[in-house]
Amino acid sequence: MLFFNFVCQVEPRDWAKLEPESSMENGDRKVSQTVTNKKMISKNSIFLISVVLASVTVEVEASDSLTLTKAPSNEKNRDFTWRQQAIQKLWEERKAMGHTPLRKFPIPGMPDVDLIFKDESVTKIGSLKFRFGWALFMWALLEGHIDQNTTVYEASSGNTAICESYMTKLIGVPFVAVVPDYTEDTKVNHIKEYGGKVLKADIAARFGKAALEAEKNHGFYMNQFANAHRAEEFHESGNGELESVNVMHEIVQQLKSQNLKEPDFFIHAAGTGGTISSVGRYVQKYNLDTKVIMADPEFSIYYDYVINGKFMNESGASLWKTPGMAGIGFGYAGPAILGQTSSLQPSVVNGAFKLPDIASTASMHVLREYGISGGTSTGMNFLASLSLAAKERSKKSQGPLRIVTLLGDPGTVYESSYYNISWIKQKFDFHGGLPVFDCWKDVIRNSFTKGSDPLAVGSELCSKEAVKDSASRRSKRETNFSAKFRSVL
Ligand SMILES: Cc1ncc(COP(=O)(O)O)c(C=O)c1O
Structure with missing residues (x-):
């Protein structure tokens, strides 16, 4: 049964009371504290007077150059200069980024649907991660996690x-990536192209390895899974149209420039x-009048995390099955804890799809037949969009x-894996192999040309059992499907 359920409305927040900030430079701070202490002296007891005077005496003795009438030289300013230069480089990079294009993709079977791809593959580093890499570095620089002597470490699927290799080259610090052991050579070479070093590890072990390497070598573990959540705040920069790297900000501006309203739905994998x-x-x-919908792979725990509030302290590792959809989904490394192991905020996601991995792979192939060559x-995103469009139009x-x-x-990037038929045959053997893959391709093509819901149809026609019996596959009617792969919207 299909059902429509807008989950998790956002609650109004209690904003923390903001204290006025000091505009003083670091060097002035000690002197000013001494002045404050002097004010206290007149108000407080003899005991306090002696404590305060003692601390002043110690300070004077501890530094030859310090007198109460002369401020100490501001040693910290040196770090600030490097940091300011690094931040300036990030802003210049942001200006050069421009907007990635919106590409309208007509669906012949659904002429009443506007499907638009925002093409993040054209960024300088070739993926949507240009924005997040940028925001992570802005965050890490502003909060003082990186200085000119810091080696940055990261656990990533590539x-x-x-992007981080690019950003470290830009600001002039070393970088080490820990990637899953099966990561495509194309991605590995791309990391190295910007000077980054690459270590390989088991997909679940890479977090621990990156953290350990950083600790051992006194570097900084960027930890995108925990900190994309924090870096998000640094996406936006007030009203400047180009300065915000938030992808929705760009989408809204671009649609507005064509006199179009915000989209009814935004769909994306996590x-x-x-x-x-x-x-x-x-x-x-x-x-905005937009519903935000997540597309989740078959063995990931994010669907349950968003829709049913599960896996926040229980591990999904035992459910995980390779190969998954590279870079997408979660579960292979413990529970989903916001700000620790994940940056997925369930309260801002309105609904979710759970998609079979073999169907998503078939969807990559069908989309390529129709002119768009994309990754996992x-x-x-294409498969979930077709299904959503069929239901909602x-x-x-x-x-x-x-x-x-x-x-x-x-x-x-995926020629040697998700676009390689022998690889698919081997890796998806458990899922029914090529016959099931071909079945999904047919169903998705049919959805594109005729407007049917590919998940509803494929759930029935493309199960391992149904594909074994192709005669029964043809005779089954599209409407009586099992809701194994379901959606909650
Ligand atoms: C191509 C691609 N799409 C989607 C994602 C998922 O994005 P996020 O990590 O912001 O959820 C990734 C993550 O690396 C990715 O590389």
Whole structure:
């Protein structure tokens, strides 16, 4: 049964009371504290007088150059200069980024639907992670986690590491990426191209390894899974149209420039959850009329985490099955804890799809046949968009149903894996192998040309059992499907 359920409305927040900030430079601070102490002297007891005087005496004795009438030289300013230069480089990079294009993708079977891909594959580093890499570095620089002597470490499935390698080269510090042992050579080479070093580890072990290496070598573990959540705040920079790297900000500006309203739906797959949460927060903050929908792989725990509030302290590791959809989903490394192991904020996601991995892979192939060559998240986004469009288009009373999704990275990165038929045959043997893969391709093509719901149809026709018996596959009617792969919208 399909059902419509807008989950987790955002609650109004209690904002922390802000204290006025000191505008004083560091060097002035000690002197000013001494002045404050002097004021206290007149008010407080003899005991306090002696304590305060003692501390003043110690300070004077501890430094030859310090007198009460002369401020100490401001040693810390040296760090600030480097940091300011690094931040300036980030802003210049942001200006050079411009906007990634919106590509309208007509669906012949659903002429009343506007499916739009925001093409993040054209960024300088070739993926949507350009924004997050940028924001992570802005956050880490502003909060003092990185200085000119810091080596940055990261655990990544590749794209974030590529961006971080680029950013470290830009600001002039070393970088070490810990990637899953099966990571495609194309991604590894791209990391190295910008000077980053690459270590390989088991997908679940890479977090611990990155943290350990950073600690051992006195470096900084960026930890995108925990900190995309924090970096999100640094996406936005007031009203400047180009300065915000929030992808939804760009989408809204670009649609506005064509006199179009915000989309009815935004769909995206989650890895760290940073991207979809940044969109969800933006939608809530500016009260946009957009529903934010997540596409989740088959063995990931994010669907349950968002929809049913599960896996916040229980591990999903035993459920995980390789190969998964590279860079997407979570569960292989313990529970989903916001700000620790994940940046996915369930309260800003309105609904979710759970998609079979073999169907998402078939979707990458079908999309490529129709002219868009994308990676794992793009295939998932396309499949979820077709299913959502089939369900929702009749409900729109005025104008086309507008869905915006992301083309996260290019297909070229996955030639040796998700676009390689022998690889698919071997890795998806457990899922029914090529016959099931081909079945999903047929169903998705059919959805594209005729407007049917690919998940509803494929759930029935493309199960391992149904595919074994192709005669029964043809005779079954599309409407009586099992809801094994379900959606909650
Ligand atoms: C191509 C691609 N799409 C989607 C994602 C998931 O994005 P996020 O980590 O922001 O959830 C990733 C993550 O690395 C990715 O590389």
